[in-house]
Amino acid sequence: MQHLTDATTEKGTLTREQLLSFPVADSVWKLLDHSRGIRNPRELAATLTVMSSPTGPYRDEDLQGGLLKYEYRAGSVNGDNTKLRRAYELGMPLILLKKIEPSVYVPIHPVYVVADVQDARYFLLALDEGIRLLSDPLNPSEDERRYVERITRERLHQPEFRGRVLRAYETRCAVCVLRHGRLLDAAHIVADHEVTGTPITANGLALCKLHHAAYDSDLLGISPDYQVHINSALLEETDGPMLRHGLQEMDGRELHVPHRASEKPDRDRLGYRFQKFLASA
Ligand SMILES: [Zn+2]
Structure with a gap:
């Protein structure tokens, strides 16, 4: 195993x-x-x-x-x-x-x-x-049911979700097209504890570790028209190559999405999530 x-x-x-x-x-x-x-x-x-x-x-x-x-x-x-x-x-x-x-x-x-x-x-x-x-x-029991619900969300759905998402995105980061599967996650657009946060490909994005963490902390946003946005304060900072090439240069880039319509990121979910990015800016 x-x-x-x-x-x-x-x-x-x-x-x-x-x-x-x-x-x-x-x-x-x-x-x-x-x-x-x-x-x-x-x-x-x-x-x-x-x-x-x-x-x-x-x-x-x-x-x-x-x-x-x-x-x-x-x-x-x-x-x-x-x-x-x-x-x-x-x-x-x-x-x-x-x-x-x-x-x-x-x-x-x-x-x-x-x-x-x-x-x-x-x-x-x-x-x-x-x-x-x-x-x-x-x-x-009632307690056990809540426990099962949590591990279903956190552990059971994860392997299949990752497999489907990485396959749809041909093992590439949707933002920077990094091709190393070991450095890629299947990120949820709407978080899995929310009602529409289902583990389906249309609610997923293949993201490298850096862009996943940046997306989850609203330093990177993705609008429903598949454009990448970087937090405006972050754009003003000066630091080493990771900030410049890894984040700032991603601003305005077009997202790389799967070919099949059913696997493309859902625009409604992206829009919902993008509001949080805008609100936190
Ligand atoms: Zn990336």
Whole structure:
């Protein structure tokens, strides 16, 4: 899982090809089955990965509260399902490969099986360790529900949001076009604790660390016409090359946005956020 985290740092996503021959130390692991949505390596007692795809034949549904219903494989309640049941019995962590586009995946881990519902033929997966530790994840108490809401926002949505945004922006900062994925974040236009702050690409911007921090502290603003603005007081300052090239020279630049209309930053959300930039100036 640490190797997966490292491999995902650059782009936020992995391709099917990468998952089919994934290097770990001296060996190469197959993390995805060629034809099935579950990977049960012969040498492991329990399931290694499960794949969730919005277009797949199984109706894996995201549930409220960081849980995912993972349907049994067709046929017997055993077969491929046996090793997933074993993961449940042993409390073993697994990896969920969320397919976001053909041949493009976001790995989510560790994921745990928290229920095996044989009558209705599904497993319930907790998408975060914190949810696994609740006494009854399906019926959380009021306190637990607030906790789950917070970790869903802060942790669960993050990997997929970053993967989608970096992919849409072709791993480039929207302001300065820096191309190093390790130095890029998926920034929210409207913050995730606000009503319209949903983790969708249209509410995101790929920004380098400097421009993300500058955007979040209203030293850099982006107007709904996709223009970059730098705080007027900052424009008057004199300092080294980072201030001059990294910030002041960005003033008036046009934002680099994705090609697909559905992935371009939403102008209403930009406008809402831009008002805060203007107010703080
Ligand atoms: Zn930048």
